[in-house]
Amino acid sequence: MCLAIPAKIISIDELTDTAIVAVEGVKKEISLALVEGVSVGNYVLVHVGYALNTISPQEAEKTLVLMAQAGLTVLEQKEDVGDDVA
Numbered sequence: 871m872c873l874a875i876p877a878k879i880i881s882i883d884e885l886t887d888t889a890i891v892a893v894e895g896v897k898k899e900i901s902l903a904l905v906e907g908v909s910v911g912n913y914v915l916v917h918v919g920y921a922l923n924t925i926s927p928q929e930a931e932k933t934l935v936l937m938a939q940a941g942l943t944v945l946e947q948k949e950d951v952g953d954d955v956a
Contacts, residue, residue: 874915874922875937876930882910891916893934894943 877891877898887902891914898916902908905921913930914921925933937943 872917873942874917875943876913876925876933877916878930879908879910879912879914879921882908889914889921891921 875893877893877900879889880892880897881890882902883889888899889902889908890897891900892898893916898919900914900916901920903920905914905924908914908921908924913925913927915923915925934943
């Protein structure tokens with residue numbers, strides 16, 4: 871079984887087609903080779919270092935909450951996930 875985790879893009883390096891994403895306070899460099907038209911502030915599903923798809927902030931929050939309830943993650947800073955949600 872594969873698991874992709876929602877993460878928020880906090881910076882993009884256009885020259886290398888990579889981004890820095892954050893989830894639960896952890897930052898990681900990922901490849902954007904498989905997605906188009908993303909920008910800082912967007913959420914993406916990340917699997918093995920690649921952004922697979924974009925995801926809405928609402929869906930990212932729901933997914934992270936479900937993952938925390940299942941014991942897969944610990945939501946420490948909920949404001950990081952839902953700060954864009956109106």
